[in-house]
Amino acid sequence: MKKAVGIDIGGTKTAIAAVTSEGRIVSELALPTNSTAGFADGTERIVRSVHTVVTRAGWPCEDLAGIGIGCAGPVDPVQGSIHNPYTLPGWEDAHIVRALAEHLGVPVWLENDADAALLGECCFGAGQGCDPVVMLTFGTGVGGGILAQGRIVRGARGQHPELGHLSVVTNGAECYCGTRGCLESIASGTAIGARGEAAGWIDARAVFAAARAGETSAAAIVADAVNAVCTAVWTIAHTVLPQRLLLGGGIMDEHYDLFAGSATAALARATQFDPKSVTVAKAALGNRAGLAGAASLALRAG
Amino acid sequence: MKKAVGIDIGGTKTAIAAVTSEGRIVSELALPTNSTAGFADGTERIVRSVHTVVTRAGWPCEDLAGIGIGCAGPVDPVQGSIHNPYTLPGWEDAHIVRALAEHLGVPVWLENDADAALLGECCFGAGQGCDPVVMLTFGTGVGGGILAQGRIVRGARGQHPELGHLSVVTNGAECYCGTRGCLESIASGTAIGARGEAAGWIDARAVFAAARAGETSAAAIVADAVNAVCTAVWTIAHTVLPQRLLLGGGIMDEHYDLFAGSATAALARATQFDPKSVTVAKAALGNRAGLAGAASLALRAG
Numbered sequence: 001m002k003k004a005v006g007i008d009i010g011g012t013k014t015a016i017a018a019v020t021s022e023g024r025i026v027s028e029l030a031l032p033t034n035s036t037a038g039f040a041d042g043t044e045r046i047v048r049s050v051h052t053v054v055t056r057a058g059w060p061c062e063d064l065a066g067i068g069i070g071c072a073g074p075v076d077p078v079q080g081s082i083h084n085p086y087t088l089p090g091w092e093d094a095h096i097v098r099a100l101a102e103h104l105g106v107p108v109w110l111e112n113d114a115d116a117a118l119l120g121e122c123c124f125g126a127g128q129g130c131d132p133v134v135m136l137t138f139g140t141g142v143g144g145g146i147l148a149q150g151r152i153v154r155g156a157r158g159q160h161p162e163l164g165h166l167s168v169v170t171n172g173a174e175c176y177c178g179t180r181g182c183l184e185s186i187a188s189g190t191a192i193g194a195r196g197e198a199a200g201w202i203d204a205r206a207v208f209a210a211a212r213a214g215e216t217s218a219a220a221i222v223a224d225a226v227n228a229v230c231t232a233v234w235t236i237a238h239t240v241l242p243q244r245l246l247l248g249g250g251i252m253d254e255h256y257d258l259f260a261g262s263a264t265a266a267l268a269r270a271t272q273f274d275p276k277s278v279t280v281a282k283a284a285l286g287n288r289a290g291l292a293g294a295a296s297l298a299l300r301a302g
Numbered sequence: 303m304k305k306a307v308g309i310d311i312g313g314t315k316t317a318i319a320a321v322t323s324e325g326r327i328v329s330e331l332a333l334p335t336n337s338t339a340g341f342a343d344g345t346e347r348i349v350r351s352v353h354t355v356v357t358r359a360g361w362p363c364e365d366l367a368g369i370g371i372g373c374a375g376p377v378d379p380v381q382g383s384i385h386n387p388y389t390l391p392g393w394e395d396a397h398i399v400r401a402l403a404e405h406l407g408v409p410v411w412l413e414n415d416a417d418a419a420l421l422g423e424c425c426f427g428a429g430q431g432c433d434p435v436v437m438l439t440f441g442t443g444v445g446g447g448i449l450a451q452g453r454i455v456r457g458a459r460g461q462h463p464e465l466g467h468l469s470v471v472t473n474g475a476e477c478y479c480g481t482r483g484c485l486e487s488i489a490s491g492t493a494i495g496a497r498g499e500a501a502g503w504i505d506a507r508a509v510f511a512a513a514r515a516g517e518t519s520a521a522a523i524v525a526d527a528v529n530a531v532c533t534a535v536w537t538i539a540h541t542v543l544p545q546r547l548l549l550g551g552g553i554m555d556e557h558y559d560l561f562a563g564s565a566t567a568a569l570a571r572a573t574q575f576d577p578k579s580v581t582v583a584k585a586a587l588g589n590r591a592g593l594a595g596a597a598s599l600a601l602r603a604g
Contacts, residue, residue: 132457146541148455155434155543155575162574166537170472170483178571179536181472234481235468239448239541241457269480272467277458 002065003057005050006295008113008287009033009071011087015287016049018057019295023124025288027056036090043096047103066107067100068297070116070290073160080110109297112160113290115152117283118145120293121246123300125284130244134236135283136163136229138251142184146240153240164188168231169224186228189251195221208255226262233263237270237278248283256282304367305359307352308597310415310589311335311373313389317589318351320359321597325426327590329358338392345398349405368409369402370599372418372592375462379454382412411599414462415592417454419585420447422595423548425602427586432546436538437585438465438531440553444486448542455542466490470533471526488530491553497523510557528564535565539572539580550585558584 002021007014010033017028031049035042054061074083080097082088097108111119118127118135127133132148144163146153155161164184165177172181173191185191189204196207199217210218233245247259260280268275285292304323309316312335319330333351337344356363376385382399384390399410413421420429420437429435434450446465448455457463466486467479474483475493487493491506498509501519512520535547549561562582570577587594 132455148450149453151451153434153450153455153542156545156579157576159543159575159579161543162540164540165574166540167470167533168472170470170533176573177540178573179568182540231469231472235537236541238464238466238468238479238484239538240455241461241463243458266481271478271480272464273457273461274459277461 002299003059003063004065004295004298005053005067006291006293007046007050007067007069008116008290008294009069009082009088010113011035011072014046014049015291016046016053017291017295018053018059019292019299021299023120023292023296025291026059027053028291029053033088035088039091039094039096039099042091042094043099043103047100050100050104061104061106064106064298066109066298066301067104068109068111068116068294069096069100070111070113070294071096073112073114075110075112075160076158077110077112077154078158080108082110107298107301109301111152111294111297112145114143115145115160116293116297117248117289118147118246118293119152119296120285120289120291121248121283122147122293123296124292125289126246126281127244130242132240132242133244133246134163134240134242135246135248136232137249137283138187138189138247139249140189142188146242148240163236166232166235168228168235183228183232187225187232187251192221192225192251204251205254222258226259229259230262230266233280234266234270237267238272241273242278245278245280246283247280248286248289252282253286304601305361305365306367306597306600307355307369308593308595309348309352309369309371310418310592310596311371311384311390312415313337313374316348316351317593318348318355319593319597320355320361321594321601323601325422325594325598327593328361329355330593331355335390337390341393341396341401344393344396345401345405349402352402352406363406363408366408366600368411368600368603369406370411370413370418370596371398371402372413372415372596373398375414375416377412377414377462378460379412379414379456380460382410384412409600409603411603413454413596413599414447416445417447417462418595418599419550419591420449420548420595421454421598422587422591422593423550423585424449424595425598426594427591428548428583429546432544434542434544435546435548436465436542436544437548437550438485438534439551439585440489440491440549441551442491444490444551448544450542465538468534468537470530470537485530485534489527489534489553494523494527494553506553507556524560528561531561532564532568535582536568536572539569540574543575544580547580547582548585549582550588550591554584555588
């Protein structure tokens with residue numbers, strides 16, 4: 001049985017886990033990321049936590065196939081460095097792969113966190129045995145990743161394509177991404193919550209509850225989000241044409257059936273491919289996807 | 303110098319060329335496809351034409367690296383078979399790779415024609431040295447292809463993703479693809495021509511001429527097409543994030559600057575990737591792209 005460590009670095013929290021080749025998490029801990037204290041401080045605390053996690057798992061460090069990191073992007077997976085002033089200020093150009101490899105003496109890999117979660121689902125979750133796979137994650141924002149021919153699809157200069165900003169509505173709301181009417185601007189928790197607040201609801205969850213209770217203005221907000229997801233799914237089916245399209249994140253944890261039902265009905269009308277060849281499915285691993293997927297970088301290699 | 307034969311099979315015409323490893327066409331001929339006469343008849347005429355083309359090039363058949371075919375899809379590149387009752391009736395389930403390999407004694411490859419044209423541009427034209435590359439071709443319809451990590455991106459069950467039908471306009475015109483407001487339904491020659499006819503112009507070319515002359519209703523049709531292309535380019539930049547996005551086909555041969563100028567301006571507003579990392583360029587090889595790209599299947603292999 002191969003053994004690896006998965007690390008999931010977010011703006012607030014960093015999770016670290018000992019993961020088996022079956023994707024099972026044997027031990028796990030979380031620490032504050034606290035990037036503003038600087039990268040040397042972060043490295044030291046992460047190294048200490050890796051030792052703790054493998055010790056608790058009863059694994060000698062020498063037994064590790066390696067360490068995989070999923071990190072809030074932008075990251076450079078080839079150089080092994082983090083370039084995220086937005087949510088990891090103080091860690092500019094942090095060469096985390098080199099730093100951890102030097103301190104821990106094992107191979108280290110780095111991916112964007114959305115791609116790590118996608119890999120987790122493909123190796124151990126709802127994307128197993130499928131190719132291509134696209135995953136869309138609906139939380140505060142909308143993120144995603146694409147796997148084709150067994151590999152993460154990288155864009156120009158290795159950049160991660162930000163699927164949450166594909167265009168879905170003509171002349172929609174303006175987004176920080178630089179256009180109007182992108183998926184995130186309509187179907188993210190933030191977007192649903194903001195429109196809800198303007199109509200008198202406290203947050204996105206309240207909007208969904210009111211829509212279910214038959215409140216017309218809440219139902220309109222939810223319908224717009226559902227239509228936006230259907231359009232995005234249509235467009236993805238005509239660009240990547242995935243065998244499996246995974247919907248994940250907090251919104252899908254609670255409302256998957258609503259979104260997936262409409263998206264599947266839209267795909268069934270497609271004439272340019274066999275609609276039965278594309279299936280929509282719910283992401284299965286939740287927050288574990290990122291940790292397991294990060295570990296899979298080491299488990300799949302060597 | 304490696305030598306190969308490229309074959310470009312369309313609904314009406316089949317072109318066959320002797321192509322060098324630099325992508326140079328040494329000899330070429332065309333024959334009617336005439337698929338309704340059946341596949342045995344088609345095979346026999348193609349085999350004879352391949353012999354003619356290599357003889358005219360002064361190449362012994364034994365010197366060929368192989369034969370590459372680009373064919374109007376759907377095709378199955380893995381099985382080497384054609385499944386296109388729409389524009390190749392009478393050739394259902396034609397195992398063309400097996401048939402030509404048996405008759406000619408050389409290796410044979412098959413790709414969708416849009417993917418063959420993309421390969422041609424990537425090997426010998428405006429996509430050289432770039433990865434990923436996306437090509438959109440605007441003619442009677444709108445087609446396209448995606449190359450990533452050096453390979454054609456295939457969808458579920460090896461199907462070719464029909465990029466022309468990604469969604470660009472909310473509640474647009476209905477399309478045979480199964481949705482409303484896809485790229486082809488607004489920016490194809492057919493779509494521009496149909497809207498033009500309704501407004502009194504004879505065809506798409508007349509619409510572009512009238513728009514340039516300042517006719518308001520023609521200008522509106524062209525503006526809609528330009529906006530549709532901009533939206534499609536935006537969406538492609540947020541899914542595949544190509545290093546190079548090629549625009550080709552009859553419409554771009556004449557109006558590339560109009561479309562590319564707007565698309566480039568839209569991309570310059572993007573904040574989720576470095577806009578300088580994505581360049582829009584005009585397809586360079588025209589009809590030769592399909593022949594050279596088909597031949598490249600053999601030239602790149604072995």
